[in-house]
Amino acid sequence: MQKGIDYQLTYAPVVKWSSIRLTMLLTILKGWKSVQLDYVHAYPQAPIEKEIYMKVSVGINITEGAKEDFALKMIRNIYGQKQAGRVWNKYLHRILSKLGFVQSQVDECVYYRDGVIYLLYTDDSILSSRSETKIRQAIIDIKRSGLKITIEESVEDFLGVHIKH
Secondary structure (H helix, E strand, C coil), rough: EECCCEECCCCCCCCCCCHHHHHHHHHHHHEEEEEEECCCCCHHHHHHHCCCCCCCCCCCCCCCCHHHEEEECCCCCCCCCCCHHHHHHHHHHHHHHHCEEEEECCCCCCECCCCEEEEECCCEEEECCCCCCHHHHHHHHHHHCCCCEECCCCCEECCCCEECC
8 A cells, every 4th residue: 555545644543541531530430320332343334435456365266367367346444454543433423423422622532422421442432421321322323323333331441451440
């Protein structure tokens, strides 16, 4: 991949640790509820940003002609692309905005909606609120948008950091 030809920008933001610490502190001190979400195969959930082709991979057999004469047209964003994280982040941002989440002006990976705080670190997220019902509704809305997620009922480990209440 060559910059300017195959991709333009690669930066994808993640939530700041100060935002994670503050949200977890509020959650613990105020007795709020929190859940952790993980987007299953996050990058391929986002459509490709522009037309991209790749060489035929090892293990794929071509029945007619030489493998070098063929290319695979990508239809989904995949891991390994330079811009994959950015494409995923922009895609998820559009979906969260459609679901009524408002992006923080201080940390671009913190979102708010109806008393729910949403923290995003690439494909891992924390939702925190005093209302478990509002968290559940946010999860339902995210699933209805077509995104595939797994849900961990409590936030005990986030990005390799053990969180003790």
